[in-house]
Amino acid sequence: MIVRGSEALLVQGITGKQGSFWTGKMQEYGTNVVGGVNPKKAGTQCCGVPVYASAVDAMNAGTHFDVSILFIPPLGVLAAARDAMAAGCKRIVCLTEHVPVRDVMFMMSEAKERGVQIVGPNTAGLVTPGECFVGFMPAFDSTIFKSGNVGVISRSGSLGTLMCLNIVQAGYGQSAFCGIGGDPIIGTTTRDALVALDNDEKTDAVVMVGEIGGSMEEEAAEYAATMKKPVVAAFIAGGSSPPGKKMGHAGAIVMGDKGTYQSKKQALEAAGVEVLATPSAIGAALGNTSVKLA
Amino acid sequence: MNFEEFAAKPLLAKAGIRVPGSAMAATVDEAGAAAEKLGDVMVKAQVPTGKRGKAGGIVRATSAAEAKAAAEKILGMEIGGYTVEKLLVEQCASIAAEYYAAILNDAASKGPLLMFSDQGGMDIEEIAQTQPDRLRQIPIDVRHGLSTDDAKALVAPLVDASQHDDLAELLVKLYQAYADNDAELLEINPLAVLDDNSLLALDCKFTLDDSAIKRQQELSLSGTPEKLTGRELAAQQLDLKYIDLEGSVGVLANGAGLTMTTMDVITHYGGSPANFLEIGGEAYTKATEALKLMIDNDKINSLVVNFCGAFARTDVMTEGVINAWQELKPDIPVFFSIHGTGSIEARQMLTDRLGMTAFETMDEAIQAAIQAAEAKS
Numbered sequence: 001m002i003v004r005g006s007e008a009l010l011v012q013g014i015t016g017k018q019g020s021f022w023t024g025k026m027q028e029y030g031t032n033v034v035g036g037v038n039p040k041k042a043g044t045q046c047c048g049v050p051v052y053a054s055a056v057d058a059m060n061a062g063t064h065f066d067v068s069i070l071f072i073p074p075l076g077v078l079a080a081a082r083d084a085m086a087a088g089c090k091r092i093v094c095l096t097e098h099v100p101v102r103d104v105m106f107m108m109s110e111a112k113e114r115g116v117q118i119v120g121p122n123t124a125g126l127v128t129p130g131e132c133f134v135g136f137m138p139a140f141d142s143t144i145f146k147s148g149n150v151g152v153i154s155r156s157g158s159l160g161t162l163m164c165l166n167i168v169q170a171g172y173g174q175s176a177f178c179g180i181g182g183d184p185i186i187g188t189t190t191r192d193a194l195v196a197l198d199n200d201e202k203t204d205a206v207v208m209v210g211e212i213g214g215s216m217e218e219e220a221a222e223y224a225a226t227m228k229k230p231v232v233a234a235f236i237a238g239g240s241s242p243p244g245k246k247m248g249h250a251g252a253i254v255m256g257d258k259g260t261y262q263s264k265k266q267a268l269e270a271a272g273v274e275v276l277a278t279p280s281a282i283g284a285a286l287g288n289t290s291v292k293l294a
Numbered sequence: 295m296n297f298e299e300f301a302a303k304p305l306l307a308k309a310g311i312r313v314p315g316s317a318m319a320a321t322v323d324e325a326g327a328a329a330e331k332l333g334d335v336m337v338k339a340q341v342p343t344g345k346r347g348k349a350g351g352i353v354r355a356t357s358a359a360e361a362k363a364a365a366e367k368i369l370g371m372e373i374g375g376y377t378v379e380k381l382l383v384e385q386c387a388s389i390a391a392e393y394y395a396a397i398l399n400d401a402a403s404k405g406p407l408l409m410f411s412d413q414g415g416m417d418i419e420e421i422a423q424t425q426p427d428r429l430r431q432i433p434i435d436v437r438h439g440l441s442t443d444d445a446k447a448l449v450a451p452l453v454d455a456s457q458h459d460d461l462a463e464l465l466v467k468l469y470q471a472y473a474d475n476d477a478e479l480l481e482i483n484p485l486a487v488l489d490d491n492s493l494l495a496l497d498c499k500f501t502l503d504d505s506a507i508k509r510q511q512e513l514s515l516s517g518t519p520e521k522l523t524g525r526e527l528a529a530q531q532l533d534l535k536y537i538d539l540e541g542s543v544g545v546l547a548n549g550a551g552l553t554m555t556t557m558d559v560i561t562h563y564g565g566s567p568a569n570f571l572e573i574g575g576e577a578y579t580k581a582t583e584a585l586k587l588m589i590d591n592d593k594i595n596s597l598v599v600n601f602c603g604a605f606a607r608t609d610v611m612t613e614g615v616i617n618a619w620q621e622l623k624p625d626i627p628v629f630f631s632i633h634g635t636g637s638i639e640a641r642q643m644l645t646d647r648l649g650m651t652a653f654e655t656m657d658e659a660i661q662a663a664i665q666a667a668e669a670k671s
Contacts, residue, residue: 101478110437124604159554161604237551237552243558
């Protein structure tokens with residue numbers, strides 16, 4: 001859940017408009033991109049790295065990679081993830097939104113058997129400020145990301161960005177940003193990210209950004225109560241959203257009394273986590289802790 | 295996407311699960327004619343919402359005359375905000391017991407979950423609460439599917455041994471229908487056991503995974519489109535997610551999380567959002583269309599434009615807003631907060647072309663917009 005600058009990255013879908021734009025941004029920031037995939041452009045170069053027909057081909061050509069990122073349209077995601085897994089890749093970051101859930105379930109089943117971690121789908125990615133990033137987050141914007149000691153978890157990319165901005169505006173920095181994704185079924189949950197940050201040396205405290213729908217925040221709250229490090233605060237988006245409507249994210253929907261703002265707020269507060277009324281209140285919440293300014 | 299009973303049941307029939315003989319009726323006479331043919335019938339309102347029985351939308355009729363009377367009563371009825379325009383007229387059966395069976399996409403197990411209860415006919419939430427020991431469930435590995443043995447093991451503690459084989463066979467077919475149709479949920483409730491011990495699906499709920507519509511085009515034609523307002527429909531045609539709300543502060547933001555948050559923070563500071571509208575993801579290039587769409591709402595007294603760019607470039611979005619603004623010249627005060635990818639260029643553009651300055655924080659922009667909305671109302 002936390003990427004390191006030493007890890008090698010394969011970009012599946014590197015030659016597309018977004019794939020090449022964000023590969024360039026990742027490289028500029030320090031991410032170690034070792035190759036890309038596009039079956040139609042195998043043998044060429046893109047962003048200064050070789051393009052292969054598949055992840056398996058990349059591996060057979062001797063290109064080692066630790067992480068693969070998918071800039072792949074929804075109906076191609078399952079095949080791309082299988083390719084990465086067949087190549088022995090142990091961590092896949094899936095940015096794509098609107099992947100059919102049935103395909104996601106196939107990915108998850110295969111990943112579980114092979115011991116592969118899938119981040120997403122529908123995640124904005126992972127950032128380790130000052131080191132590297134994998135995804136499409138504005139890691140390079142120093143008003144938003146700064147090396148520090150606060151671990152941030154978010155289902156949403158845009159809202160995660162806002163929270164990181166507020167953390168930096170308050171004078172703090174981040175140890176890691178974990179975008180977990182806005183889909184109803186995702187590979188790495190809020191709770192999984194909490195475990196990773198609890199075990200991360202650089203992280204002194206955690207900030208959670210959740211939203212209505214599902215029960216991930218409730219499950220995370222249970223774990224938060226047992227952590228070595230404080231979960232300083234959480235912001236849960238969607239408190240003012242009407243029930244029964246999908247609020248942009250497929251996972252953000254309140255059904256009956258399931259997935260409500262109240263249920264999440266109660267669970268988090270019972271675990272000792274302050275629930276913020278607005279993301280800008282994070283500065284004051286961090287001010288009450290011993291977390292160092294960046 | 296939800297499917298009404300009449301559109302869901304054919305999926306069961308196609309998989310080899312028995313459903314009652316039936317006919318559709320849109321008029322009183324059609325209902326009478328259907329009953330003439332089918333004998334004892336249930337006349338059932340077809341609306342995309344639950345609790346039809348409690349609302350009086352399901353009536354038994356033992357003759358054509360009774361069926362006509364039932365149709366007379368049900369057609370035009372309001373159930374859960376929907377007007378009944380069509381009926382499913384279904385042959386009655388002699389029921390000995392009612393079960394519950396469903397398969398859904400389960401976030402906890404990250405795969406399909408099969409649920410079965412011998413207490414059918416009521417809400418699954420109610421069964422889970424009042425008789426949790428009568429509700430059994432197993433996660434299914436999507437790569438292996440559901441085996442007859444697993445299905446048998448699931449039902450065995452709840453039903454008589456004489457029914458194990460038939461039930462297991464039905465559940466395997468149900469799983470096939472769930473898998474073939476990219477279901478989010480496929481539910482039979484009640485699943486009737488008839489006097490001769492055979493099984494009959496009396497009601498069916500099917501939700502198609504919205505993300506699978508692209509590869510289930512033909513199937514999706516039988517689904518019920520979401521009930522949308524004019525603006526919501528127009529937005530859908532542009533591939534934008536827009537929801538009309540009651541308030542006076544218009545919201546244009548990128549990303550689902552940020553847009554919900556903008557609404558929440560407006561509410562927190564005592565204002566009230568007029569809409570949900572996000573142009574995140576691939577839609578970030580559609581700021582011009584989005585602004586044109588939302589601005590045509592009399593309720594809006596002020597507008598917050600809140601961009602926090604990750605994937606969505608704020609320079610591209612801001613340019614789109616400025617273009618629309620210069621074209622339409624709306625008489626509405628607007629307040630910007632712009633951060634993230636492309637924000638330096640975006641802020642500069644805002645100053646150069648509209649002579650406006652973005653606020654340092656989202657909270658300031660929102661508070662200013664609330665004040666302006668109040669001043670105008």
